[in-house]
Amino acid sequence: MAKVLVVDDTMFMRHAIKTMLAGSDYEVVGEASNGKEAIEKYRELLPDVVTMDVTMPIMTGLDATKMIIDEYPDAKIIVISALGQQKMIIQALENGAKDFIMKPFDQESLLSTIVKVMED
Template structure:
């Protein structure tokens, strides 16, 4: 069963994304509400997939990606962003994030992005 770390400062988003992923056979092994927690949890858990909100208080998802990828170059991180943050998304992809999705999104769109970056996983 593939594992996932969900990073978002909004609890309702963590719950919504977690419910979708559980339906698709993922095990949610951790959650974080800011970039600093995301880095700590990634080091500790080394999940198969990370969903990372791009803007969060304290440390952003972009800054977390900048620190996770050099240490874990194979990390599969999907950035989750609001409309209007396209420049941040481009930066995140340049720093090593695998893909992105814009809020609000449908479960089908999230599944398509996951299938795109994890084609070998039976999800």
């Protein structure tokens, strides 16, 4: 079972992603509410894939993605962004994110994006 780290500053979104992954081949092994926590949790858990919100307090998902990729070049990070944040998505991909999902999204798009990233 693949391990997932869910990073989002809202508990609602972390819970929604966990619910979407329940019963799938993916197990949520950790959660973080900002980029700084995401880096600490990544080092601790070494997940197979990360769902990373872009806009968060303390440290953004963009900065956290760059720092994780610098340390773990094979990290598989999927950036989650709201509509209208195209510049941030491009920046995240330049920072090493493997793919992105636009909010709002459903279970099917989440799972298909994770499968695609895991296969690359």
